[in-house]
Amino acid sequence: xxxxxxxxxxxxxxxxxxxxxxxxxxxxxxxxxxxxxxxxxxxxxxxxxxxxxxxxxxxxxxxxxxxxxxxxxxxxxxxxxxxxxxxxxxxxxxxxxxxxxxxxxxxxxxxx
Amino acid sequence: xxxxxxxxxxxxxxxxxxxxxxxxxxxxxxxxxxxxxxxxxxxxxxxxxxxxxxxxxxxxxxxxxxxxxxxxxxxxxxxxxxxxxxxxxxxxxxxxxxxxxxxxxxxxxxxxxx
Numbered sequence: 216x217x218x219x220x221x222x223x224x225x226x227x228x229x230x231x232x233x234x235x236x237x238x239x240x241x242x243x244x245x246x247x248x249x250x251x252x253x254x255x256x257x258x259x260x261x262x263x264x265x266x267x268x269x270x271x272x273x274x275x276x277x278x279x280x281x282x283x284x285x286x287x288x289x290x291x292x293x294x295x296x297x298x299x300x301x302x303x304x305x306x307x308x309x310x311x312x313x314x315x316x317x318x319x320x321x322x323x324x325x326x327x
Numbered sequence: 328x329x330x331x332x333x334x335x336x337x338x339x340x341x342x343x344x345x346x347x348x349x350x351x352x353x354x355x356x357x358x359x360x361x362x363x364x365x366x367x368x369x370x371x372x373x374x375x376x377x378x379x380x381x382x383x384x385x386x387x388x389x390x391x392x393x394x395x396x397x398x399x400x401x402x403x404x405x406x407x408x409x410x411x412x413x414x415x416x417x418x419x420x421x422x423x424x425x426x427x428x429x430x431x432x433x434x435x436x437x438x439x440x441x
Contacts, residue, residue: 219370246427255336257417257431258371265426273428305370312427313359313378318370 217241221306221319228296228326236291236322238306246309247289248273248316249281251302258305264289265311296326329354331420333432341440342410348403348435350418359421360401361429362392366414374416377401388412413439 219240228234240247245266250258260273264283278300280292289308293300306319330353340346352358359378363371375386382394392403401418418432 255433257331257433258419258429259431260428263426263428271426307370313361313376313421315373315376316363316371316429318372320368320370 219306219308219317219319221304221322223322224320225323226325228293228324230296230298230326232296233292233294234296234324236293236304236306236324238289238291238319239287240289240306240308240317241287242308242310242317243286244308244310244317245286246311246314247283248307249279249289249291250305250307251275252305252321253302261291261304293324298326300324301326329358329420329422329425329430331418331430331432333416333418333435335435336433337436337438339438339440340408343407346403346405346408346412346437348416348418348437350401350403350432351399352401352418352420353399354420354422356422356424359423360392360394361419361421362386362390362401362403363417363419364388364414365417365434371417374403408437408439410439410441413437 222237248263249261262281264270304322307316332351361376362374365371419429421429
């Protein structure tokens, strides 16, 4: 049972570079989320999706983009990386509503 | 606006001692309340949740939490902690009218003394 798989686990970017964090789930969940976690700040929602073809902004969407072309995949795109995007990123999914969130292991991104 | 406060950034307890982690929320209607645990280097895992009914809810790994509406609290407890409980614990509150989004507390890091 793979659950939620995120890649890469670690990445160092230079300011202005772009990259995509990959997230895939094999539980046929409709709802998928991208969070960032900063020390002492808890989780902040970047973007979420309630199904293929549907995405919406969360609390901190600036500097990021997402797409949801399939139920399984929910990639997060960082354009023009900035030091403020240094963080740990988590992808999560649930079948819907307030069901249990299943998290990936996280992707640690450093922007220098 | 909804908010969640976990007043303790760190808590240190001895192995075998009891544990209580505090969580206070601010929300106008009946909240949906959650506790998640994050082991080092891992994603978060659901410990327990409260939607309605009995205000004392049981979760996995021997944890329980009590919803107290009058105090706007949802504290997490465990009678006897084990070294494997060392982790960071997050309280979260949700609202149906926010498209099921969760608001997260800042987390409490639990340190276990041998």
